[in-house]
Amino acid sequence: MIDLVDEHAQELKEILAKLISFPTVSPPARNTEGIQSYIANFLEKKGFDTTRWDVFPQDPNMVAVKKGEESSSYNSLIINGHVDVAEVGDKADWTVPIFELTEKAGFVYGRGVSDMKGAIAATLFAMKLLNEQGISLKGDLQIQTVIGEEAGEAGTLSCLEKGYTADFALVVDGSDRKIHGQGGVITGWITVKSKEVFHDGMRATILQTSEGASAIEKMMKIIASLQDLEQEWAETKQYPGFRKGTTTINPAVIEGGRHAAFVADQCSLWVTVHFYPNESYQSVVAEIENHLRNSIKDDLWFQENPLLFRWGGKSMLEERGEVFPSAEISKDHPAIQMLQQSHQKVEQSKAMIGMSETVTDAGWFHEGGIPTAIYGPGKLKEAHSVDEKIEWDELLRFAKTLMIFITDWCNKRKEG
Known part of the structure; x- marks a missing residue:
């Protein structure tokens, strides 16, 4: 199954190039309708039911759900990522086009490739491959692409307030493919x-x-x-x-x-x-x-x-205030163990478990009583940087791990 990732790698590149082309910079924000429409249409063609709502005007959240064949008995999963990107600073400092995907020496460049449109592209790519191969899931799978993370606008909190939940939530923000909790x-x-x-x-x-x-x-x-x-x-x-x-x-x-x-x-x-x-x-x-x-x-x-x-507050832009709750993780949680095993099948070594140096939306899931972890491609030093880049092979390896984890977790019976 994961061999398909390498065979269809060009498709991942095309998805990522499309995501990068949307200038979803925050601030000023209020600019994510286009990218969310693209993601929703993409996932609808893969059998997901999608919902969108404005968290702020012209800044909608998108949630896509694919119901499992035996939802009540098998594990459900949320995959969460934010579609907004950091400010670009002085455009004259960039040596590559900011909102065009550029390839160079084994890396791809563009605002958001590392934080975190690369992870979202790999997620969409994994959904496409799983759908084309007819891989069935017994538990529910939910994809959340949210707004506002860069400005503390609590898009993920809005999902929780709408009642979206699962047995485990994976926030695919950049962690260098280590499994992280956070302060x-x-x-x-x-x-x-x-x-x-x-x-x-x-x-x-x-x-x-x-x-x-x-x-x-x-x-x-x-x-x-x-x-x-x-x-x-x-x-x-x-x-x-x-x-x-x-x-x-x-x-x-x-x-x-x-x-x-x-x-x-x-x-x-x-x-x-x-x-x-x-x-x-x-x-x-x-x-x-x-x-x-x-x-x-x-x-x-x-x-x-x-x-x-x-x-606190729900927006640094509107209220001049924000909250990112903390998130403890348990090494013994079955999803964490399965994620380690999925990583090992691709990397030939277990994923390291540790603590993030920054904060993400994972804390909202922990606050809401949903076990969670951060695991995604991209290094922190690249987030918000000039000439932001990510290693191309890292995105391919992440897509492989994600496909394994999704199929294993959503086809595992609930415990207890």
């Missing part, structure tokens, strides 16, 4: 806001009486407290696969004050928080809020002007 990320806004507004000429009085304060100067105290917590986490928290100190609180953006004739009455800090796979964003947020409130409990001004918090 999590949440962004948040911490705001210091005064109930009173003062002319800057009142500063001397404020300093002498402590009857007012600059929100910017009060924020300095908050930033120092966050640094203390970050250091505490570095000393007390750890998780296998991560170096200590990976749990960070990055003060990314600060906004405050009106203009020079005012004492600043408001200051907001935008932070990015990284946490370990065994932590939830809800628990981490609670830790931060409790720590900050405790650190200022003796400050009379803060008693009258309490901190304001806004965490």
Whole structure:
């Protein structure tokens, strides 16, 4: 069966070239209708029932389902990938066409080949070969191509909110074909806001009486407290696969004050928080809020002007906020073991199990109670890079592994 991958490799190249030709850059986003229509039409011809809905205007999710012959008794599978790609930067820096597939010295080039249209193309290619060979599946197979991953727009969360589920979810984002879990990320806004507004000429009085304060100067105290917590986490928290100190609180953006004739009455800090796979964003947020409130409990001004918090969001573009939940993986889960075996049949060695250096949509499946893993072609150093590339043979090997895994998993009886 997998010998067909090499025999029909040109077809994979044609699919990938088509996907790359859609300039689905995010931001600005709102540009995925064309690629989602192409994918839906492709899969409908392969026997899938497809559904599309707008997560944001002109940015639809696509879910394609092929019902198994004995759905209630055999394993179901979600294969998930995002169709948006990263910004291209200065086009003059590119030496190859950005939205055309280019071949050179065993690699293919173009925005998205590694992150992650290469994996989606290989998935579509695998569906084509399985369909043409009449390979039957007893369990349900579901393909999700989602929007918004590059800008934290939670396309995968929208699938879960629509009720799409399975016994296992495979996120085919780039992992260099290692099996990965991940830590999590949440962004948040911490705001210091005064109930009173003062002319800057009142500063001397404020300093002498402590009857007012600059929100910017009060924020300095908050930033120092966050640094203390970050250091505490570095000393007390750890998780296998991560170096200590990976749990960070990055003060990314600060906004405050009106203009020079005012004492600043408001200051907001935008932070990015990284946490370990065994932590939830809800628990981490609670830790931060409790720590900050405790650190200022003796400050009379803060008693009258309490901190304001806004965490997460479904879009960095619309809400200036995002969440990527963490995802632990179990080496003993039957899908993980089967994925390792599928990889070994192609690579002659078991796939390594570890932790991603970045975050993907896999966390949403873990959050939703669906066992999940990240496994896909492409190296992290190529994601978002100028002259983005991927080794052509890597895509072929991934397609072979995927075909084996799909047929084995969806033809295995459910346990329990």
